[in-house]
Amino acid sequence: MVMENQASNEGSALRILDATKSFPAPDNVARNVALNATTLSVAAGEFISIIGPSGCGKSTLLRLIAGLDVPDSGELWVGNDRITGPSAERGLVFQDPNLFPWLTVSRNIQSGLVARGLLQRKRPEVDEFIRLVGLEKFAHAYPHHLSGGMAQRTALARALINHPRVLLLDEPLGALDAFTRMRMQDEVLRLWQARRTTMLLVTHDIDEAIYMADRIVVMTPHPGRVERTITVSLDRPRQRNSPEFLRLRGEILDLLHLTGNAGESANGKSGKNGLLEPEPAAQSL
Template identity: 50%
Template structure:
């Protein structure tokens, strides 16, 4: 069984520390202010895997966009390794639910996009091959997206993120559109990649079981405007098993926090 510690000697320093302090954010909607996040504070250690759960539309994905630097918070502070987050950075990479691959570009060229945009492809093109190898897609480097299954397309999206050697991998329901068997396989792949690479991972999911199988810690949000209702540390190593009584009890507790206790 793998050590439950999320930072070990081989991976020390790979992940970044994330600090969210008294964060509030909202949007303007037809002339009215729509509050989305309300006084959210959260600290994530380097190399930790944290999952965010909450009602649909409560603001989880908005929080990820703020962490990625794609939006600026109304109030509060966000810091990566003690530095304010004010814009996107290659060290913080987002993987979305939709792989968003360019259909006219081959797999290799889709993965190379980040390096190409930074003007680094000529000198670091070997990283594309390495990223494809990490996700098991080296034989498909010359394929087009239309020739891939849904799970393979999502692995291309992961490779595209990994090629930038991120220190924070931001996962916005990356497995949400996959069939159940592919999703189970991809969950294990996410854990394997995280354990090998040592980056910090922040995952939004609506699947309570998925959060419990992947994360060191689960954060449960209220309805909008989202506040943190609970933080649960998962005291289990890897691999984890769906029928573990400890995880089943935590699932029941989380469903209760989400107002779905009667569904258990």
């Protein structure tokens, strides 16, 4: 049963112990260390935001947790289980919702159940998840009829219907306009509060990281590892212009400056003192 008003504590704790991952460098001789001896513990049901400059290994870290890649050394654990490969209990949602264009919203959401032979048993949940993400009127629509936010809500429902113990979100709201993005942030928080799935959100938007997370993990520039974690103890719903919110934003910008990543933003812009120049609408990396 999908219980929206009653938290259902589906999340599991996550431990990343000294994980290192390298790839062949473009010259095919050297190795490029993407993630360097990274250690991180996440409590069951915790919401973590991960920020850091482009290329610091954020997606690599999520792919290791998803079991899509294996570390060169180190260990990753979900609850008492060592991660050795992909599993439906670790969902991954990307910036591109990656819906099957030939399937309706409803069929996209149930596709994981079909693949695992569970549709018969879980069919009633499909409608409940469609309701949970507010897409009842679009259940039979195809992806090309959906707005970006609706497509991303479909992708979230498709991941959540597997009742993952950990949901990995790799810039899932990055392609949305600022208004839709803020509404989707509330949507993701609502889903998190309903299910208490452990969530890890990679974002380039410092305000989004503060608005969403219990803790923010700040990663160093390439090769990445955890530079610092910052606890956000603000009550929800959070006020984006409260003094504490703004103080945290300043602290993170300072930290990014002190970690020496100045000028290494994705778009190459750097501001005075080497700090990243914020976009007018949001502070982004």
